[in-house]
Amino acid sequence: DEAGVSLISADGAYGPDFSYSILGNGLTSQAALHAEYGGVYPNLAKREHARSLVPMLELALGETYRGATPISEDEKSALARILEREPELLEHLTEFLKKFSKPDVDAIAVTHGPGLEPALWVGINFAKALSLLWQVPIVAVNHMEGHVVLPLMHDGKLSQFEFPLLSLLISGGHTELVLSESFGKYKILGETRDDAAGEAFDKVARMLGIPYPGGPKISALAAEARTRGVTSETPVHFTRPMLHDGYDFSFSGLKTAVRRVVEAHTPVSEEMKLVIAREFEDTVADVLISKTLRAAEEYGAEAIVVGGGVSANTFIRSELARKIVESGNDAQLLIPPPELATDNSIMIALAGYFHARDKDFIEPDALVARGNLRLED
Numbered sequence: 136d137e138a139g140v141s142l143i144s145a146d147g148a149y150g151p152d153f154s155y156s157i158l159g160n161g162l163t164s165q166a167a168l169h170a171e172y173g174g175v176y177p178n179l180a181k182r183e184h185a186r187s188l189v190p191m192l193e194l195a196l197g198e199t200y201r202g203a204t205p206i207s208e209d210e211k212s213a214l215a216r217i218l219e220r221e222p223e224l225l226e227h228l229t230e231f232l233k234k235f236s237k238p239d240v241d242a243i244a245v246t247h248g249p250g251l252e253p254a255l256w257v258g259i260n261f262a263k264a265l266s267l268l269w270q271v272p273i274v275a276v277n278h279m280e281g282h283v284v285l286p287l288m289h290d291g292k293l294s295q296f297e298f299p300l301l302s303l304l305i306s307g308g309h310t311e312l313v314l315s316e317s318f319g320k321y322k323i324l325g326e327t328r329d330d331a332a333g334e335a336f337d338k339v340a341r342m343l344g345i346p347y348p349g350g351p352k353i354s355a356l357a358a359e360a361r362t363r364g365v366t367s368e369t370p371v372h373f374t375r376p377m378l379h380d381g382y383d384f385s386f387s388g389l390k391t392a393v394r395r396v397v398e399a400h401t402p403v404s405e406e407m408k409l410v411i412a413r414e415f416e417d418t419v420a421d422v423l424i425s426k427t428l429r430a431a432e433e434y435g436a437e438a439i440v441v442g443g444g445v446s447a448n449t450f451i452r453s454e455l456a457r458k459i460v461e462s463g464n465d466a467q468l469l470i471p472p473p474e475l476a477t478d479n480s481i482m483i484a485l486a487g488y489f490h491a492r493d494k495d496f497i498e499p500d501a502l503v504a505r506g507n508l509r510l511e512d
């Protein structure tokens with residue numbers, strides 16, 4: 136439910152000589168629009184992406200490339216074909232070409248999955264259109280790779296760390312533990328069998344009458360419960376799902392357990408909401424952290440990345456940091472700044488840069504939305 140366009144400049148191979156700067160960034164979220172559906176509504180998302188992309192591109196380009204892009208009749212008809220299913224985007228792009236000259240870019244990186252295919256297609260078709268107009272190649276980027284790569288960056292450079300790298304990826308659509316023995320290599324150690332961590336936060340929020348995406352609000356309630364030491368008459372406790380079995384996750388039973396407590400206490404008082412939010416967040420944090428630490432031990436991880444929207448969660452961040460130290464593990468913890476933990480295009484541009492450097496381009500005709508794309512693909 137985010138549409139973003141950013142322009143980055145980067146230099147150097149993967150390693151200490153790599154550097155980058157963000158020249159422009161446009162990001163818009165549809166979260167408020169989806170609030171009434173309690174989640175992302177595919178057709179609405181598609182329409183909003185088509186509306187947002189050109190304004191976000193204009194933000195990313197800023198004042199540097201004001202002018203106009205001359206366009207031939209052939210290009211015009213090619214554009215119309217590419218954006219056949221996105222008439223509004225075609226209209227916006229046509230106006231854009233009257234206002235902006237061809238920017239000095241070497242490659243376009245675009246997310247091709249995983250995600251909702253109708254929404255992915257809008258970005259893909261936009262990338263194809265720009266590739267044609269600007270005569271630059273396209274790199275197809277896995278959304279989850281963006282969530283891994285971003286936390287590796289710090290202050291225009293790559294952080295110094297050693298492999299193996301263990302990534303805990305926690306977003307609205309995915310929950311995965313991923314091992315990398317070298318840059319760009321991913322082995323999925325475990326993943327959720329049902330709901331994703333962020334999805335669980337959002338669904339619990341909904342049960343408590345909190346609009347989508349409720350993750351941050353649940354976390355705020357849990358924090359309040361902790362600082363004020365709020366308790367309930369009947370204690371609330373949730374079983375930690377699959378705590379000791381393997382590296383897969385399951386959050387759907389937890390969701391049901393929360394529903395039962397909510398139903399037993401309806402109408403749920405404000406105090407009870409605090410208690411439920413706290414116990415829920417404690418449960419999710421316990422499961423995520425204990426599996427991460429176990430995997431870090433088993434695979435001898437030198438560094439641990441936490442990425443995806445839920446990595447913005449203050450409690451999970453601080454508990455993980457605390458428990459790494461407490462367990463005597465000396466893995467280095469790499470977490471994104473909270474404002475870049477949730478979806479953005481900077482992470483896609485950065486991940487895309489390394490593919491572009493390897494000339495890992497895709498022919499526009501071969502570029503398709505891959506809803507179930509996995510990091511191992």
Ligand code: KG4
Nearest residue numbers: 306307308333348350351444445448477478
């Ligand atoms: O990575 P992301 O921006 O989008 C996907 O790729 O899905 O993750 C969004 C998810 C949502 O479920 C949202 O509720 C959750 O991240 N989230 C949080 C917090 N901030 C965002 N969950 C818990 N605590 C937070 N502070």
Ligand code: ZN
Nearest residue numbers: 306443444478
């Ligand atoms: Zn994401």
